[in-house]
Amino acid sequence: MFSKILIANRGEIALRILRACRTLGVGAVVAYSEADRDSLAAQLADEAICIGPADSRRSYLSAPAVISAAVVTGCDAIHPGYGFLAEDAGFADVVRAHGLTFIGPPAEVLERFASKEATRRLLEAHGLRTIPGSGMLRDEAHALEEAERIGYPVLIKPSAGGGGKGMRLIRSPRELESSFKVSRSEAKAAFGDDSLYMEKYLEDNRHLEVQVAVDRFGHAIHMGERDCSVQRRHQKILEETPSPALTEAARQELCSRAVRAVVEAGYENLGTLEFLVDARGDAYFIEINCRIQVEHPITEMCTGIDMVAMQLEIAAGEPLAISQSDVVSQGHAIEFRILAEDPGDDFRPQGGHVLGYLAPGGPGVRMDTHLYPGYEVPSYYDSLLGKLSVWAPDRAQAIARGDAALRELLVDGLTTNIDLHRAILANQVFIDGKVTTNLLDRVGSAAFVASGDR
Amino acid sequence: MPQLRNGVAAAGPGAKALDPRAERDHQAISRLADDLLPALIAKLSASGLGEIEIREGEWKARLRRPAGADRAAPAAAEGHPAPGHAAGRGPAASHGRGLVEERDEHTLEEEAEASANLPIVAISPAVGVYHPRKDLATGMRVRAGDRLGTVDVLGVREEVVAPVDGVIGLSLAEAGEAVEYGQELIRIELPENAHGLDAIGSDREAAAVLGEA
Numbered sequence: 001m002f003s004k005i006l007i008a009n010r011g012e013i014a015l016r017i018l019r020a021c022r023t024l025g026v027g028a029v030v031a032y033s034e035a036d037r038d039s040l041a042a043q044l045a046d047e048a049i050c051i052g053p054a055d056s057r058r059s060y061l062s063a064p065a066v067i068s069a070a071v072v073t074g075c076d077a078i079h080p081g082y083g084f085l086a087e088d089a090g091f092a093d094v095v096r097a098h099g100l101t102f103i104g105p106p107a108e109v110l111e112r113f114a115s116k117e118a119t120r121r122l123l124e125a126h127g128l129r130t131i132p133g134s135g136m137l138r139d140e141a142h143a144l145e146e147a148e149r150i151g152y153p154v155l156i157k158p159s160a161g162g163g164g165k166g167m168r169l170i171r172s173p174r175e176l177e178s179s180f181k182v183s184r185s186e187a188k189a190a191f192g193d194d195s196l197y198m199e200k201y202l203e204d205n206r207h208l209e210v211q212v213a214v215d216r217f218g219h220a221i222h223m224g225e226r227d228c229s230v231q232r233r234h235q236k237i238l239e240e241t242p243s244p245a246l247t248e249a250a251r252q253e254l255c256s257r258a259v260r261a262v263v264e265a266g267y268e269n270l271g272t273l274e275f276l277v278d279a280r281g282d283a284y285f286i287e288i289n290c291r292i293q294v295e296h297p298i299t300e301m302c303t304g305i306d307m308v309a310m311q312l313e314i315a316a317g318e319p320l321a322i323s324q325s326d327v328v329s330q331g332h333a334i335e336f337r338i339l340a341e342d343p344g345d346d347f348r349p350q351g352g353h354v355l356g357y358l359a360p361g362g363p364g365v366r367m368d369t370h371l372y373p374g375y376e377v378p379s380y381y382d383s384l385l386g387k388l389s390v391w392a393p394d395r396a397q398a399i400a401r402g403d404a405a406l407r408e409l410l411v412d413g414l415t416t417n418i419d420l421h422r423a424i425l426a427n428q429v430f431i432d433g434k435v436t437t438n439l440l441d442r443v444g445s446a447a448f449v450a451s452g453d454r
Numbered sequence: 455m456p457q458l459r460n461g462v463a464a465a466g467p468g469a470k471a472l473d474p475r476a477e478r479d480h481q482a483i484s485r486l487a488d489d490l491l492p493a494l495i496a497k498l499s500a501s502g503l504g505e506i507e508i509r510e511g512e513w514k515a516r517l518r519r520p521a522g523a524d525r526a527a528p529a530a531a532e533g534h535p536a537p538g539h540a541a542g543r544g545p546a547a548s549h550g551r552g553l554v555e556e557r558d559e560h561t562l563e564e565e566a567e568a569s570a571n572l573p574i575v576a577i578s579p580a581v582g583v584y585h586p587r588k589d590l591a592t593g594m595r596v597r598a599g600d601r602l603g604t605v606d607v608l609g610v611r612e613e614v615v616a617p618v619d620g621v622i623g624l625s626l627a628e629a630g631e632a633v634e635y636g637q638e639l640i641r642i643e644l645p646e647n648a649h650g651l652d653a654i655g656s657d658r659e660a661a662a663v664l665g666e667a
Binding site for chain 2: 034049050051052053059064065067068069071072073098
C-alpha cells in the first residue's frame with residue numbers, strides 16, 4: 001500500500017478520498033486551488049498544498065502543477081477523483097514517468113478505452129449489445145447517410161465528450177443539416193476534438209450502470225447496478241440501487257455479462273459500464289467510466305464495500321480481497337445530488353455564501369459534502385454541494401427515509417434542488433419505478449416542482 | 455518542506471462566528487490589501503497614468519494620483535519612476551495618493567496612510583522547488599519585473615519576479631525549499647522606509663488597519 005498520496009481534486013470527493021486514506025492508514029496531501037483555500041478538505045487534511053489559481057486549467061487540470069505538488073510533498077501516488085484529470089491517459093502516463101502511481105486504470109488501459117466509439121466496438125466484440133450507430137462522421141453528407149440507415153431520431157455525440165456535454169437530439173434531416181456544423185464546433189471548443197459520431201436515440205429509455213472492479217491479475221467482481229434514469233439534460237440528479245426495472249435474473253445476466261466483457265477486454269481498476277435499457281428490457285452498452293463515480297455511495301451502502309479503499313488497493317497492485325460470492329447486496333439505496341442551482345429557474349447555477357448548514361441523520365442516512373456554515377461556494381467549479389444517500393431494507397422505506405432526510409437537510413443562503421428531490425419522491429411515476437431519462441425534461445422541472453407542492 | 459497548512463487550528467468551520475457579511479467584507483479587504491494593492495500601486499507608478507481602477511466581485515479599488523502630482527509626473531516622464539513612488543509608502547505616498555474603496559455604492563474612504571505598512575513580497579509562481587538568484591542579497595536594489603529566482607516545476611523553471619521597485623528585504627523561504635503556489639518568498643522594502651524594517655507589519659495587521667477605517 002502507498003505511504004502517502006496526493007488528492008488532486010476538490011469538494012466532496014476530496015473529502016471522500018481523505019476518509020479512505022485515514023481508514024487505510026495512508027497519509028494524504030490535499031492539493032487545492034486558491035479558490036479552495038478555505039475548503040473543508042484543505043482544512044481537515046494533515047497536509048494541504050496550493051497548486052495554482054482558481055482557474056482549473058492552471059490548478060486541478062494542470063498536470064505539471066499536480067505532479068510537482070506530489071513530488072515536493074513526498075507522495076508516492078496521485079488520486080485524481082472524478083472529472084479534471086481522472087480519465088486522462090496522457091496524465092496517467094506522465095505520473096508514472098515521474099515514478100508515481102496513478103490511482104485508476106493504468107495509462108494503456110485508459111488509452112484503450114478513451115474513445116467511446118472504439119470502446120463500443122471492443123466490448124461488442126466481447127459480447128455486449130450496443131446501440132446501432134455510426135463510425136466517425138466525415139461530413140454532413142456522411143451524417144445524413146448514416147442517419148437514414150440507422151433511422152431517426154438519432155443522437156449526435158462528441159467522441160471525446162462526457163457528462164452529456166455537446167450531445168444533440170436530431171429528429172429529421174432538416175435538423176441534422178442545421179446543427180451538424182454547430183455540434184462540430186461545440187465539440188472542438190469543449191474537448192479540443194471535433195470528432196462526432198451518431199447513434200440511434202431510444203425514446204423512453206432507462207439509464208443503468210454496472211459497477212465493476214478488476215485487479216491487475218484479472219480477478220474481477222461486479223457490485224450490482226445503479227439506476228440513473230432520473231436526469232435532466234443527460235445529467236444524473238438522483239440514482240438508486242437496485243434498479244426497479246430489472247428482475248433478479250435480468251440483473252444477474254446483465255452484471256455478469258458486463259464484468260466478463262471488461263475482463264476479456266483487458267480493463268483494470270474500478271469501472272462503470274453504462275447501458276440504456278429500452279421499453280422491452282433490452283440493455284445496450286453505451287460507455288465505460290474509468291473512475292470512481294459521483295454515485296458510488298449507494299453501492300457502498302448496499303454492499304458494505306469501501307470502494308475508494310478498494311481502488312487504492314488495486315492501484316497499489318494488491319489482488320482483490322474478495323470474490324464475487326462475497327459481494328452481497330442488501331436492501332435499497334437512493335442518492336440525491338444536492339446542487340446549488342434553482343430548478344424553478346431553469347437550473348441556473350447559484351454560487352454564494354452558506355449561512356447555515358445542517359446535515360440530516362437517522363438510520364441509513366449518509367451525507368457526503370464539503371459544506372459548512374460560513375463556507376463561500378466558489379463560482380469557478382461545478383454546482384455539486386454534496387450527496388445525500390439513504391439506505392433501507394426495501395425501496396418503499398428508502399423513499400420514506402429519503403423524504404425525511406431531505407426535510408431535515410438545511411442549506412441556508414443558497415438556492416438548491418432539495419425541493420425538486422422531494423417532488424420526485426412524491427411523483428407517482430417515480431414511486432412506480434417507471435422513470436425514464438426524458439421525464440424531467442419532458443414535463444419541465446419548474447412544473448415538476450410546482451406539482452410536488454400540491 | 456513546503457509551507458503546508460495544518461488548518462484545523464484557527465480556521466476550522468466552527469470558528470467562524472463573525473457575521474458572514476462582515477466577514478466577507480473583511481476577506482475582500484484582506485485580499486485587496488495582500489494581493490491587489492501592491493501590484494496595482496506598482497502598475498500605477500510604472501505607467502504614468504493618472505488613475506487605475508480594478509474590480510473584483512462587488513468590490514473595486516481605485517488608485518488616483520492627485521491633480522498636478524508634481525512628484526510622480528516628472529519621474530514618470532523621465533522614464534524611470536523613482537522607487538519611492540512604486541509602492542505607495544512613505545511620506546511621498548501619503549500625500550501623493552488617495553485610495554478609494556467602494557462597495558454597493560457606499561463609499562469607504564481610505565487614506566493612503568492606512569496602507570503605509572503594507573508588506574510587499576515576491577511570491578511563488580508555481581508549486582515546486584525554490585532557487586533564489588545566486589547574487590541575491592539583502593539591501594540589493596531591484597526593479598519591478600526583475601528576476602529574483604526561479605521555482606523548479608518538474609525541471610521547468612518558472613520565474614520569481616519583483617512586484618515593485620525596491621530593496622531586497624527578508625527572505626521567507628530557503629534555497630532548495632519546496633514551495634506552494636502563491637507562497638511568500640522575499641520581502642521587498644522601499645528605500646525611504648529601509649531604516650524601518652521592523653515597522654513593516656504583518657499581512658494581518660495591514661488588513662486590520664484597512665478594515666477598521
